Amino acid sequence: MTVEERRRRRFSEEFRKEQVELIESGQMTKSEVSKLYEVKVSSIFRWIKKYGKNPLHEPILVSNGKE
Numbered sequence: 273m274t275v276e277e278r279r280r281r282r283f284s285e286e287f288r289k290e291q292v293e294l295i296e297s298g299q300m301t302k303s304e305v306s307k308l309y310e311v312k313v314s315s316i317f318r319w320i321k322k323y324g325k326n327p328l329h330e331p332i333l334v335s336n337g338k339e
Contacts, residue, residue, distance in 0.1 A: 283311075288319045296326055 291309075294300040295316070302320075306313045 283309075285323075289323045291316070292319050292323045295320065296324060 291300075291305050295302055295305060300308075302313055302316050305311065305316055
């Protein structure tokens with residue numbers, strides 16, 4: 273699939289919700305959905321934030337103590 277084809281694709285709200293349910297239930301991972309449908313992981317995070325039942329956790333930043 274070309275870059276132009278990816279830019280023009282639109283996923284329905286129903287499709288997005290289905291993918292979020294699969295991820296939250298543990299049937300698929302974010303990376304599996306990303307590879308299967310050629311969608312950026314950042315898009316999947318947006319879907320989870322919008323449609324997910326479980327809140328996304330903020331990333332934990334770990335310092336190496338050399339600041």
